[in-house]
Amino acid sequence: xxxxxxxxxxxxxxxxxxxxxxxxxxxxxxxxxxxxxxxxxxxxxxxxxxxxxxxxxxxxxxxxxxxxxxxxxxxxxxxxxxxxxxxxxxxxxxxxxxxxxxxxxxxxxxxxxxxxxxxxxxxxxxxxxxxxxxxxxxxxxxxxxxxxxxxxxxxxxxxxxxxxxxxxxxxxxxxxxxxxxxxxxxxxxxxxxxxxxxxxxxxxxxxxxxxxxxx
Amino acid sequence: xxxxxxxxxxxxxxxxxxxxxxxxxxxxxxxxxxxxxxxxxxxxxxxxxxxxxxxxxxxxxxxxxxxxxxxxxxxxxxxxxxxxxxxxxxxxxxxxxxxxxxxxxxxxxxxxxxxxxxxxxxxxxxxxxxxxxxxxxxxxxxxxxxxxxxxxxxxxxxxxxxxxxxxxxxxxxxxxxxxxxxxxxxxxxxxxxxxxxxxxxxxxxxxxxxxxxxx
Numbered sequence: 248x249x250x251x252x253x254x255x256x257x258x259x260x261x262x263x264x265x266x267x268x269x270x271x272x273x274x275x276x277x278x279x280x281x282x283x284x285x286x287x288x289x290x291x292x293x294x295x296x297x298x299x300x301x302x303x304x305x306x307x308x309x310x311x312x313x314x315x316x317x318x319x320x321x322x323x324x325x326x327x328x329x330x331x332x333x334x335x336x337x338x339x340x341x342x343x344x345x346x347x348x349x350x351x352x353x354x355x356x357x358x359x360x361x362x363x364x365x366x367x368x369x370x371x372x373x374x375x376x377x378x379x380x381x382x383x384x385x386x387x388x389x390x391x392x393x394x395x396x397x398x399x400x401x402x403x404x405x406x407x408x409x410x411x412x413x414x415x416x417x418x419x420x421x422x423x424x425x426x427x428x429x430x431x432x433x434x435x436x437x438x439x440x441x442x443x444x445x446x447x448x449x450x451x452x453x454x455x456x457x458x459x460x461x462x
Numbered sequence: 463x464x465x466x467x468x469x470x471x472x473x474x475x476x477x478x479x480x481x482x483x484x485x486x487x488x489x490x491x492x493x494x495x496x497x498x499x500x501x502x503x504x505x506x507x508x509x510x511x512x513x514x515x516x517x518x519x520x521x522x523x524x525x526x527x528x529x530x531x532x533x534x535x536x537x538x539x540x541x542x543x544x545x546x547x548x549x550x551x552x553x554x555x556x557x558x559x560x561x562x563x564x565x566x567x568x569x570x571x572x573x574x575x576x577x578x579x580x581x582x583x584x585x586x587x588x589x590x591x592x593x594x595x596x597x598x599x600x601x602x603x604x605x606x607x608x609x610x611x612x613x614x615x616x617x618x619x620x621x622x623x624x625x626x627x628x629x630x631x632x633x634x635x636x637x638x639x640x641x642x643x644x645x646x647x648x649x650x651x652x653x654x655x656x657x658x659x660x661x662x663x664x665x666x667x668x669x670x671x672x673x674x675x676x677x
Binding site: 282358361362365367368369379382383386397404407408409411412414415416418419420422423425426427428429437441444445 | 497573576577580582583584594597598601612619622623624626627629630631633634635637638640641642643644652656659660
């Protein structure tokens with residue numbers, strides 16, 4: 248069996264090998280979280296030499312970044328497309344995102360994203376650099392829909408900063424659900440109410456009653 | 463020197479010993495973060511036997527919870543007092559909190575709070591249980607000021623959930639500063655603008671320009 252695998256490995260070209268390594272890295276992160284992902288654990292999991300891992304990812308920084316892109320690249324692209332397509336309907340994009348995170352993604356995958364997104368910035372650690380990068384991307388995702396929420400005349404950085412704050416609200420609602428404080432429909436209602444309120448202030452009236460415990 | 467310390471230790475009563483252990487635990491967390499805090503590392507740092515640590519904290523869950531209370535108890539009480547004293551002036555309480563986190567607390571202490579606040583919920587891990595508890599407390603802190611922000615007629619859980627979302631915005635602004643996206647005055651402006659907007663909607667006008675990089 249081991250021989251067969253070795254034989255098979257020889258047929259992977261560089262691009263296929265890279266994909267195989269990134270898949271293995273993703274599995275490690277899903278199972279053990281980010282601290283589990285190292286050059287050594289990846290070599291072991293993918294059943295290749297450490298040298299081969301280093302050929303593809305010269306340093307842990309690059310391995311982390313490429314694993315993040317592999318795990319969340321298409322997720323962010325989809326979300327960004329949602330926000331870009333209906334810049335005046337941020338509610339719909341947020342709703343799609345909510346459904347996606349609660350229903351389509353595995354809890355382990357969401358936890359992996361959450362963990363890296365909320366790793367505090369500390370220049371010494373590779374994971375913290377990756378965290379800062381993914382926070383920047385997160386700020387960009389809803390940026391196109393921000394003028395529809397608060398009006399025109401914003402400069403780029405304002406859209407990005409407000410986008411980031413909206414993303415924080417999204418994760419707040421996710422957190423309330425995963426902590427068992429609310430069920431996921433109530434959390435979506437709360438999030439949409441906050442956006443409505445943010446758009447039109449006290450004209451938005453009172454928030455929905457949402458003290459149902461999670462089922 | 464070691465003998466002198468041993469001699470001195472014998473004079474600590476139960477309450478003093480507990481304080482000494484909690485101080486040592488706080489130092490470990492400030493230096494190494496939460497993963498560094500274990501029964502063994504605490505015994506070593508405090509120069510006591512593991513048995514003695516277990517006498518005060520029968521399990522890691524309790525050690526974590528008590529260390530959190532020791533580290534952040536008075537911080538939360540101060541913040542809560544700020545929000546309680548001026549329930550109709552959430553801006554002022556938020557401003558005090560901003561100053562406190564950016565100027566009075568060490569970066570390591572804020573990072574310790576951040577890390578535990580954003581540890582995702584996963585029932586298996588003691589740190590995750592502690593994280594859920596501290597998120598509950600965080601939701602309570604601004605709860606008294608929520609009616610002043612969005613109106614009367616809210617039930618308790620609504621105030622707490624909205625309080626938690628406001629706390630997320632606070633941490634969003636902190637994060638923008640620590641990532642070097644904004645200086646801390648601009649981040650406070652953004653946060654206050656978001657609250658104003660949340661209070662009065664599009665009547666709040668455009669947000670302040672705040673793309674100054676952190677100094």
